[in-house]
Amino acid sequence: MIAPLDRSRPEPLADQLAAAVIAWIEARGAETAAGAALPSIRRLAAETGVSRNTVVEAYDRLVAEGRILSRPGVGFRVAPPAAPLPPAAPDPGGVAAVADRVWRLYDDRPALLRLGGGRLPDDWHDTTDLARAIRRVTREGGRALIDYGTPLGEPRLRRLVAQRLARLSVPVAEDRVMLTTGASQALDVVIRALTRPGDAVLVEDPGYHNLFGLLRLQGVRMVAVPRRADGPDLQALDAAAAASGARLFVTNGVLHNPTGSTTTPQIAHGLLTVAARHDLTIVEDDIYADFEEGSPAVRLAALDGLDRVVMVGSFSKPLSSALRVGYVAAAPSRMRGLVDVKMLSSVASSRFAEQVMAVLIETGGLRRTAEALTRRLARQRAALLPALRRAGWRLFAEPRGGMFVWAAHEDAADARLLVDAAAARGIGLVSGAVFRPGLEEGAWLRINIAAAADPRARAFLKDPLG
Known part of the structure; x- marks a missing residue:
C-alpha cells in the first residue's frame, strides 16, 4: 500500500506521490520489487485522493528516472535496478x-x-532582440524548425559571416565558411581534421583551457609557447617548432583568453614569418571579436589571406551562451576535410539557431x-x-x-x-x-x-x- 499524502505540506502532490512510490519500492528492496505491478492510474488516484492527472505526472516522472516501466496494455511495473557502473577506464592523456x-x-x-x-x-544580458528573432523564425516556420541543416551550414548566415570577415580585411567567399555549434565545436573539428594521435601541436601558455582538453582527447602532444603582453614569444615559437616538428599552432590573437592581451602588428607579421619557415598551419581563434574597442586589430587571416591560417569565431559571447553558433573560415583545399569531420561527428549544426543568428545580424540586434x-x-x-x-x-x-x-x-x-x-x-x-x-x-x-x-x-x- 502506498502511503497517503499530506495536503498540509508545501510540496506539490505529484512530488509527494512520486516519493511515496519510491518509498514503497525501497521498502521491499529493489531486487524483490522488480517487475511488481503498480496500481493503475484510476486506482491510485482513488486510493490517494488525488486527480488522475496528478498520478500521470508522478508516474511519467518515475518512468523518465528509470524507476518504473510503462507497458501498453500491461500498465506500470517496477523497473529492475540499474546495473553497477564499470570501473573507470585508464586516463593516459590526463x-x-x-x-x-x-x-x-x-x-x-x-x-x-x-x-x-x-x-x-x-x-x-538584454534578451529583447534575441527573443524577437526567435519569435520571427518560429513564426515563419519552415524547415528551420524540423530539418537538419546542411553540413556547411545555413547559406544565409554564411554570407553574413563572409561580410563580417571582409570588414576585418579577411578575404573569404561563403563557400569557404562552415558554421558550427559554437567555437568549441569549430576547434574540435579543426583539431580532428588537421592532427593525428602522437602529433606535436604548439599552444599558447597560458591559453584556452577547453582547447587543451580537446587536444588531450585527440591524443596529441602539446608544446607550450609563452604568451607575452604583445603576443606569442616569437623566439620561443621558432625554437619549439624546430625542436618538436610540429605543423600546427593555435593562437587567440585578439583579446586573448585568459590574459586580455592583443597581438601587435609587429608580432603578427613575425609570427607568419616563423610559420612559413617551419611550414606551420595557424589556427586563429577570434572568439572575442565583438568586444573589441576602437579600430580592429590586425588579423593573421587578413595578412595571410587564409593561406596557412584557419580562422575560428563565434557569436555566442555577447548574445547568449545558449545560442551556440560559431564558424570556421579556411582555404578551399582544407574546407572539404573540415566539413567531412563535422558531418561524420555531428551531421549538421542547428539550422534553427543559425536562422535566429542571421535575423539578429540583419536587424542590427547583434x-x-x-x-x-x-x-x-x-x-x-x-x-x-x-x-x-x-x-x-x-x-x-x-x-x-x-x-x-x-x-x-x-x-x-x-x-x-x-x-x-x-x-x-x-x-x-x-x-x-x-x-x-x-x-x-x-x-x-x-x-x-x-x-x-x-x-x-x-x-x-x-x-x-x-
Whole structure:
C-alpha cells in the first residue's frame, strides 16, 4: 500500500506521490520489487485522493528516472535496478585531470559569484532582440524548425559571416565558411581534421583551457609557447617548432583568453614569418571579436589571406551562451576535410539557431547588443584596473577590450590561496593552472571584468586575504 499524502505540506502532490512510490519500492528492496505491478492510474488516484492527472505526472516522472516501466496494455511495473557502473577506464592523456579543474568554472550554484567565470553575468544580458528573432523564425516556420541543416551550414548566415570577415580585411567567399555549434565545436573539428594521435601541436601558455582538453582527447602532444603582453614569444615559437616538428599552432590573437592581451602588428607579421619557415598551419581563434574597442586589430587571416591560417569565431559571447553558433573560415583545399569531420561527428549544426543568428545580424540586434556590452565593459574596466593596482594586484597586460584580466596578488605566490579565500566568501575563482597546458600552479588567475562589478567582488579584490 502506498502511503497517503499530506495536503498540509508545501510540496506539490505529484512530488509527494512520486516519493511515496519510491518509498514503497525501497521498502521491499529493489531486487524483490522488480517487475511488481503498480496500481493503475484510476486506482491510485482513488486510493490517494488525488486527480488522475496528478498520478500521470508522478508516474511519467518515475518512468523518465528509470524507476518504473510503462507497458501498453500491461500498465506500470517496477523497473529492475540499474546495473553497477564499470570501473573507470585508464586516463593516459590526463583528460580527467583537466576536466576536474574545468568543472569548477561551471559551478552553477545560484548564490555563487563567478568571478573567474568565462561568461557575462545574467543581469548584463538584454534578451529583447534575441527573443524577437526567435519569435520571427518560429513564426515563419519552415524547415528551420524540423530539418537538419546542411553540413556547411545555413547559406544565409554564411554570407553574413563572409561580410563580417571582409570588414576585418579577411578575404573569404561563403563557400569557404562552415558554421558550427559554437567555437568549441569549430576547434574540435579543426583539431580532428588537421592532427593525428602522437602529433606535436604548439599552444599558447597560458591559453584556452577547453582547447587543451580537446587536444588531450585527440591524443596529441602539446608544446607550450609563452604568451607575452604583445603576443606569442616569437623566439620561443621558432625554437619549439624546430625542436618538436610540429605543423600546427593555435593562437587567440585578439583579446586573448585568459590574459586580455592583443597581438601587435609587429608580432603578427613575425609570427607568419616563423610559420612559413617551419611550414606551420595557424589556427586563429577570434572568439572575442565583438568586444573589441576602437579600430580592429590586425588579423593573421587578413595578412595571410587564409593561406596557412584557419580562422575560428563565434557569436555566442555577447548574445547568449545558449545560442551556440560559431564558424570556421579556411582555404578551399582544407574546407572539404573540415566539413567531412563535422558531418561524420555531428551531421549538421542547428539550422534553427543559425536562422535566429542571421535575423539578429540583419536587424542590427547583434551590433546593438555587442556595442552596449562593450561600452559597459569599458567603464567597468576603467574603474577596476586602478583599483586592482592599489590593492596590490599585478596585471599581466592592459586589455584594450574584452572580459578578462590576468592578475597576481603580491601576497599570494600560489593562486590557490586566493581561490580558497574567495570560496569562503561565496565567490568562485579557479587557479591559473587550468589555463596552462601542463597544469602548472602559480600566482596568476583570471578575473572576469563584468563579475568584478559586484560589491562582493570589489570587497574581496580590495583585501583578498583579509
